[in-house]
Amino acid sequence: MNTKDRVIEIIAEQAVLDPSDVTMDSTLEELGIDSLGLVESIFAIEEEFDISVPFNANEPQQSDFDISSVAAIVAGIERLIQEQKETS
Amino acid sequence: MKRVVITGAGTINALGHNVPDTLEAMREGRCGIGELTFRDVDRLAIRIGGQVRGYEPEERFNRQQLSLYDRFTQFTLIAAREAICQAGLEFSGDLAARAGVVLGNSGGGMTTLDENYRSVYEDGKNRVHPFVVPKLMNNAGASHVSMEFNLKGPSFTVSTACASSNHAIAQAFELVRSGASPVMIAGGSESMLCFGGVKAWEGLRVMSKDACRPFSANRNGMVQGEGAGVFVLEEYEHARRRGAEILAEVAGYAMSSDAADIVMPSKQGAARAMRGTLRDAGIDRTQVGYINAHGTGTAANDKTESAAVADVFGRHADNLMISSTKSMHGHLIGGTGAVELLACIMAVRDGIVVPTIGYDEPDPECALDVVPNEAREACVEVALSNAFAFGGLNAVLALRRLPG
Numbered sequence: 001m002n003t004k005d006r007v008i009e010i011i012a013e014q015a016v017l018d019p020s021d022v023t024m025d026s027t028l029e030e031l032g033i034d035s036l037g038l039v040e041s042i043f044a045i046e047e048e049f050d051i052s053v054p055f056n057a058n059e060p061q062q063s064d065f066d067i068s069s070v071a072a073i074v075a076g077i078e079r080l081i082q083e084q085k086e087t088s
Numbered sequence: 089m090k091r092v093v094i095t096g097a098g099t100i101n102a103l104g105h106n107v108p109d110t111l112e113a114m115r116e117g118r119c120g121i122g123e124l125t126f127r128d129v130d131r132l133a134i135r136i137g138g139q140v141r142g143y144e145p146e147e148r149f150n151r152q153q154l155s156l157y158d159r160f161t162q163f164t165l166i167a168a169r170e171a172i173c174q175a176g177l178e179f180s181g182d183l184a185a186r187a188g189v190v191l192g193n194s195g196g197g198m199t200t201l202d203e204n205y206r207s208v209y210e211d212g213k214n215r216v217h218p219f220v221v222p223k224l225m226n227n228a229g230a231s232h233v234s235m236e237f238n239l240k241g242p243s244f245t246v247s248t249a250c251a252s253s254n255h256a257i258a259q260a261f262e263l264v265r266s267g268a269s270p271v272m273i274a275g276g277s278e279s280m281l282c283f284g285g286v287k288a289w290e291g292l293r294v295m296s297k298d299a300c301r302p303f304s305a306n307r308n309g310m311v312q313g314e315g316a317g318v319f320v321l322e323e324y325e326h327a328r329r330r331g332a333e334i335l336a337e338v339a340g341y342a343m344s345s346d347a348a349d350i351v352m353p354s355k356q357g358a359a360r361a362m363r364g365t366l367r368d369a370g371i372d373r374t375q376v377g378y379i380n381a382h383g384t385g386t387a388a389n390d391k392t393e394s395a396a397v398a399d400v401f402g403r404h405a406d407n408l409m410i411s412s413t414k415s416m417h418g419h420l421i422g423g424t425g426a427v428e429l430l431a432c433i434m435a436v437r438d439g440i441v442v443p444t445i446g447y448d449e450p451d452p453e454c455a456l457d458v459v460p461n462e463a464r465e466a467c468v469e470v471a472l473s474n475a476f477a478f479g480g481l482n483a484v485l486a487l488r489r490l491p492g
Binding site for chain 1: 219
């Protein structure tokens with residue numbers, strides 16, 4: 001399973017949806033994921049990919065991590081995996 | 089001042105997963121204490137406790153709820169659901185705005201702490217689940233009850249070790265008696281039966297390795313339990329108008345502080361709390377037929393408590409009955425007074441006085457009628473519930489049978 005599918009699976013589980021119902025242009029709000037659900041999703045993503053996601057729940061807009069859509073999240077994670085592989 | 093009655097009760101503890109099962113077990117003098125089962129129990133010197141058995145969290149809560157509810161919060165919600173269902177109350181509008189929840193708790197989410205300390209210290213992980221803090225905070229139980237039942241009035245958690253529940257019920261009682269709120273949910277819960285929780289208690293060397301035998305000459309310490317007790321306290325006229333079933337009247341309470349020692353109990357502090365309760369409730373001491381003792385089964389508590397009862401009640405001390413149900417469900421610490429209040433309700437409502445089980449040998453220093461090993465029928469007008477906490481913080485409640 002590639003990164004995109006695994007991220008979608010985590011988000012779908014959080015939203016209690018089937019992965020096929022989560023599209024790349026979905027927003028977390030549309031999927032019914034609240035702030036606590038978002039933090040839990042990020043935790044699950046960190047565990048899954050063994051990466052650290054620079055997300056601060058106090059100021060989500062200021063974080064160096066775009067959560068505006070599923071596509072943005074997937075792209076951000078792919079970038080983090082790449083970066084953190086290079087530095088480790 | 090308003091009169092305050094109990095119109096709902098709920099519990100889960102080692103004796104049962106609801107009030108009827110618990111009362112039946114108490115009446116029959118059954119023991120809910122047994123071998124502890126959890127991870128690393130083989131590294132403990134103390135391996136017995138009053139664990140809640142046959143409990144499947146998945147049957148009561150969904151996955152999302154379980155990710156947020158420590159075991160003590162789960163117990164709280166189970167007891168609250170039973171109590172509020174029995175009371176038949178729904179909270180909306182003005183009632184919701186004024187009704188609140190006050191719960192006792194001592195250790196907070198001990199299982200959550202234990203699991204996550206293990207994960208970062210023992211397993212060397214550097215990341216914990218984001219809900220650790222909302223799970224372990226002491227007020228999680230009260231907060232989740234307020235959310236599930238739409239309680240928007242005064243709500244908080246009281247933490248006074250072994251007296252937490254009695255202090256909590258006293259605060260809720262005061263809010264109803266004063267007219268501030270027509271209905272308050274009150275009680276307490278605790279779940280310390282995990283490796284770290286029991287290991288901490290072991291250190292104090294007050295735990296028994298075999299049984300909790302309050303007031304018996306061969307008693308050798310306390311035994312931990314877990315669970316919750318929750319009650320609906322309602323203003324009498326409010327309950328009467330809607331035709332609610334009334335379990336008992338809460339007649340009064342008193343609180344005191346020993347201001348003496350962080351662990352040793354004080355006869356004076358206990359006596360002041362009992363005397364204050366009689367005064368607050370306007371009860372003559374001869375009206376008290378039953379006392380649910382703090383009765384931990386330690387050498388110090390039981391003789392001090394017996395002396396305090398003798399001091400307060402004088403000659404009437406020989407006429408009243410006093411028993412400790414900790415012999416059956418163990419010591420639920422912050423939840424203990426709430427579960428024990430059930431025995432007081434049964435005494436005044438049903439005329440059944442529950443026994444102190446495990447009683448083998450009389451102790452001249454505890455020369456009271458401790459209702460050894462078998463329940464008794466008696467007409468009890470007033471019952472007291474004692475709670476004397478580590479730290480010397482005491483709270484006593486008085487229940488009265490409703491006339492007619």
